[in-house]
Amino acid sequence: MGGAAITAALEDAGIAxxxxxxxxxxxMMSGILSDQQHLGPLLAYAxxxxxxxxxxxxxxxxxxxxxxxxxxxAVASGxxxxxxxxxxxxxxxxxxxxxxxxxxxxxxxxxxxxxxxxFVSLNxxxxxxxxxKYAVPHSAFAPFALTAHDxxxxxxxxxxxxxxxxxxxxxxxxxxxxPVQLMDACPTCDxxxxxxxxxxKDIARQADGGFxxxxxSGSACDILPVAERPEPLHLKAVESSARxxxxxAGLGHQDMDMFELHDAYTIMACLSLESAxxxxxxxxxxxxxxxxxALNGKLPIATFGGLKARGHPVGATGVYQAAExxxxxxxxxxxxxxAGVQTAMMQNIGGAGSSVFTHVLTRG
Amino acid sequence: MGGAAITAALEDAGIAxxxxxxxxxxxMMSGILSDQQHLGPLLAYAxxxxxxxxxxxxxxxxxxxxxxxxxxxAVASGxxxxxxxxxxxxxxxxxxxxxxxxxxxxxxxxxxxxxxxxFVSLNxxxxxxxxxKYAVPHSAFAPFALTAHDxxxxxxxxxxxxxxxxxxxxxxxxxxxxPVQLMDACPTCDxxxxxxxxxxKDIARQADGGFxxxxxSGSACDILPVAERPEPLHLKAVESSARxxxxxAGLGHQDMDMFELHDAYTIMACLSLESAxxxxxxxxxxxxxxxxxALNGKLPIATFGGLKARGHPVGATGVYQAAExxxxxxxxxxxxxxAGVQTAMMQNIGGAGSSVFTHVLTRG
Numbered sequence: 001m002g003g004a005a006i007t008a009a010l011e012d013a014g015i016a017x018x019x020x021x022x023x024x025x026x027x028m029m030s031g032i033l034s035d036q037q038h039l040g041p042l043l044a045y046a047x048x049x050x051x052x053x054x055x056x057x058x059x060x061x062x063x064x065x066x067x068x069x070x071x072x073x074a075v076a077s078g079x080x081x082x083x084x085x086x087x088x089x090x091x092x093x094x095x096x097x098x099x100x101x102x103x104x105x106x107x108x109x110x111x112x113x114x115x116x117x118x119f120v121s122l123n124x125x126x127x128x129x130x131x132x133k134y135a136v137p138h139s140a141f142a143p144f145a146l147t148a149h150d151x152x153x154x155x156x157x158x159x160x161x162x163x164x165x166x167x168x169x170x171x172x173x174x175x176x177x178x179p180v181q182l183m184d185a186c187p188t189c190d191x192x193x194x195x196x197x198x199x200x201k202d203i204a205r206q207a208d209g210g211f212x213x214x215x216x217s218g219s220a221c222d223i224l225p226v227a228e229r230p231e232p233l234h235l236k237a238v239e240s241s242a243r244x245x246x247x248x249a250g251l252g253h254q255d256m257d258m259f260e261l262h263d264a265y266t267i268m269a270c271l272s273l274e275s276a277x278x279x280x281x282x283x284x285x286x287x288x289x290x291x292x293x294a295l296n297g298k299l300p301i302a303t304f305g306g307l308k309a310r311g312h313p314v315g316a317t318g319v320y321q322a323a324e325x326x327x328x329x330x331x332x333x334x335x336x337x338x339a340g341v342q343t344a345m346m347q348n349i350g351g352a353g354s355s356v357f358t359h360v361l362t363r364g
Numbered sequence: 365m366g367g368a369a370i371t372a373a374l375e376d377a378g379i380a381x382x383x384x385x386x387x388x389x390x391x392m393m394s395g396i397l398s399d400q401q402h403l404g405p406l407l408a409y410a411x412x413x414x415x416x417x418x419x420x421x422x423x424x425x426x427x428x429x430x431x432x433x434x435x436x437x438a439v440a441s442g443x444x445x446x447x448x449x450x451x452x453x454x455x456x457x458x459x460x461x462x463x464x465x466x467x468x469x470x471x472x473x474x475x476x477x478x479x480x481x482x483f484v485s486l487n488x489x490x491x492x493x494x495x496x497k498y499a500v501p502h503s504a505f506a507p508f509a510l511t512a513h514d515x516x517x518x519x520x521x522x523x524x525x526x527x528x529x530x531x532x533x534x535x536x537x538x539x540x541x542x543p544v545q546l547m548d549a550c551p552t553c554d555x556x557x558x559x560x561x562x563x564x565k566d567i568a569r570q571a572d573g574g575f576x577x578x579x580x581s582g583s584a585c586d587i588l589p590v591a592e593r594p595e596p597l598h599l600k601a602v603e604s605s606a607r608x609x610x611x612x613a614g615l616g617h618q619d620m621d622m623f624e625l626h627d628a629y630t631i632m633a634c635l636s637l638e639s640a641x642x643x644x645x646x647x648x649x650x651x652x653x654x655x656x657x658a659l660n661g662k663l664p665i666a667t668f669g670g671l672k673a674r675g676h677p678v679g680a681t682g683v684y685q686a687a688e689x690x691x692x693x694x695x696x697x698x699x700x701x702x703a704g705v706q707t708a709m710m711q712n713i714g715g716a717g718s719s720v721f722t723h724v725l726t727r728g
Contacts, residue, residue, distance in 0.1 A: 022583075028395075028401060029395065029401075031392075031393065031395055031396045031466070031469050032396055034473070035465070035468075035469050035473045036469055036473040036474075036477075037393075037424055037469040037470055038424045038469070038470045038588065038714060038715055038718060038719065039422075040423055040585060040714075040719055041586065041587075041588045041714075041715070041718045042588050044585050045472075045585075045587055045588045050587070051584050051585065051586070051600065051601065051604050053585070054585040055421055055422070055430045055434075055583070055719065056422040056423065057420070057422075058401060058402075058420040058421075059402065059404055059419045060401055060402045069417075070419075070434060070437075072441075073434075073437045073438055073441045074437055074441075076441035076442070076443065077436075077437045077438075077440035078440070079437055079440065079581070101399070102395070104399075105395050105400055105401040105402070106401055106402045107402075108409075109400040110400075113399060113400075114399070217443070219386075219417035219418075219419070220416065220417065221404060221409075221414075221415065221418040222405065223405075223409055224405045224406050237415065350404075351402055351405070354402060354405045355402065355404055355405050355418055355419065
């Protein structure tokens with residue numbers, strides 16, 4: 001699956017497998033769920049790349065974003081000219097219990113996972129606090145899920161392709177851990193994605209499919225145990241990494257035409273909008289209700305369905321975001337095209353805001 | 365353990381925990397054996413580093429070297445000025461069977477690990493081929509193990525501190541997988557190590573303990589399934605990564621005063637010397653027998669005991685090598701000091717030569 005994604009990316013870029021000199025892989029759970037670590041050489045081998053720098057970045061659900069950033073640094077350092085960034089995760093071949101436990105290794109195991117905390121319950125805690133603080137009902141989170149399903153309608157790669165969601169269905173979905181209901185949460189799935197990064201302008205320009213520029217990158221971590229954070233509803237690493245990426249790009253929030261955010265849960269989408277600085281604290285739900293997150297809104301999110309409806313193949317998600325932002329900025333997004341998009345922010349989160357990777361990209 | 369290593373490194377460098385802006389962690393098995401992934405934010409939290417770029421590099425036994433290289437790229441790219449590289453692995457709190465299986469996830473699981481191959485058997489295959497090709501007995505590998513134990517005698521951090529080994533004991537040790545005997549193999553152990561990397565010369569110069577320069581870095585992978593390699597006894601990624609590192613440093617083999625190599629097995633030490641280009645194919649055993657690998661030899665290896673006698677805490681090993689090479693080049697190696705050492709190569713291997721990270725360093 002990872003090798004196929006790399007091959008597809010190389011073909012789209014119009015370069016042979018022997019051009020890139022490195023492959024950076026985003027993955028979280030292949031060791032736990034598939035008895036296979038060492039995905040660097042495995043994917044290089046699968047894609048016909050030999051003798052390259054081949055390594056894995058792990059930052060849980062943020063692994064893809066971490067791998068993308070590693071690839072950017074590799075090129076920025078001048079140590080590589082052209083590299084591949086690939087993300088891959090297989091989660092559906094094993095029991096749901098095993099997958100849920102494996103996902104919980106992203107938490108502070110000693111104080112969270114070992115005591116039964118899962119990412120549903122950790123997000124549930126944040127959602128409960130948010131609903132109490134701002135006195136909002138569960139149904140107010142519906143627009144995040146509905147928008148994601150709307151955008152997945154035209155995306156054949158999406159898990160929930162053509163599975164529209166109504167507000168009634170959202171509210172009627174079963175409760176997993178209160179107040180989180182099934183339709184607040186992203187689906188477990190398998191997936192792989194890959195992109196090519198290069199500092200060689202000739203390689204970029206000869207690509208029939210167009211190219212985009214990576215202008216800014218940011219990465220930050222937060223206190224791992226959520227309960228020890230002074231303000232859990234402020235995702236500090238979301239804020240910090242977004243600030244870093246914008247500063248490096250020399251751009252501001254107002255310059256962003258879209259925001260591929262990490263909507264693993266509706267609460268995470270809401271907090272990401274707020275903590276990244278696009279809306280004031282407490283305004284995320286209203287922003288969504290106003291349609292500002294839709295494809296034709298002020299700041300489209302989840303443009304191919306996001307984690308909620310495209311799916312969240314954990315370590316691959318950050319690279320899916322990169323591929324999707326590329327398609328948007330290259331104006332190849334078809335029915336999902338954000339009209340006239342020139343700049344985009346993408347943000348991939350590991351854990352409940354524990355490690356965050358933000359990038360700013362512009363149309364080439 | 366990882367936090368303590370970072371704290372010790374920061375203290376030795378004379379800088380506060382808020383100076384580094386990133387921590388790159390080398391680890392292989394924390395998810396499988398300790399239910400804890402996401403070591404970036406975990407170690408940052410443990411070491412009192414907040415809001416930093418905190419991520420894990422995974423390349424199996426080469427994870428520490430991969431993290432070190434990531435740290436170098438982060439500084440070389442200008443995206444960070446000062447970073448911490450830490451390696452950590454806990455392997456002794458679980459059953460040996462579980463650890464052995466976890467280690468085998470570094471192999472090509474589908475064709476190797478799933479069929480019962482372990483790293484003992486994979487190295488055994490290479491050792492058997494070597495013994496047949498060059499018509500040498502098992503006892504000819506003894507100097508690698510004896511030298512490692514000799515060097516561990518004065519190293520309090522070593523697993524086999526003051527546990528001298530004689531040639532008789534080497535030959536009398538039990539056979540694990542023929543022809544590999546117990547004293548060919550590195551011990552399973554827990555461990556953590558950390559180093560500080562900076563592009564700020566003032567920070568480097570004010571360190572009471574001295575500083576060293578990283579002059580060259582190389583990384584390469586080989587075909588993951590060992591049986592598919594055309595010449596299994598030539599570790600292609602060892603050769604390629606060593607060549608890259610020397611080229612970047614503008615130095616040659618003759619300039620290297622020591623070589624911290626990856627002696628997980630005596631055969632791996634021998635093949636590393638040969639494939640890295642320090643001796644001709646088939647000459648590694650003679651080089652060792654001549655005493656050329658001893659502390660006062662032509663090319664000292666395993667100067668604090670190496671993987672064989674210091675121990676091999678998998679994802680931490682590459683960072684142990686960096687810390688030990690630092691102590692050597694800073695002339696702080698005490699009884700293990702390689703006299704007058706000015707330059708060193710260190711090399712960390714993931715799997716049976718599947719991914720290899722080589723660095724060249726010089727005295728500051």
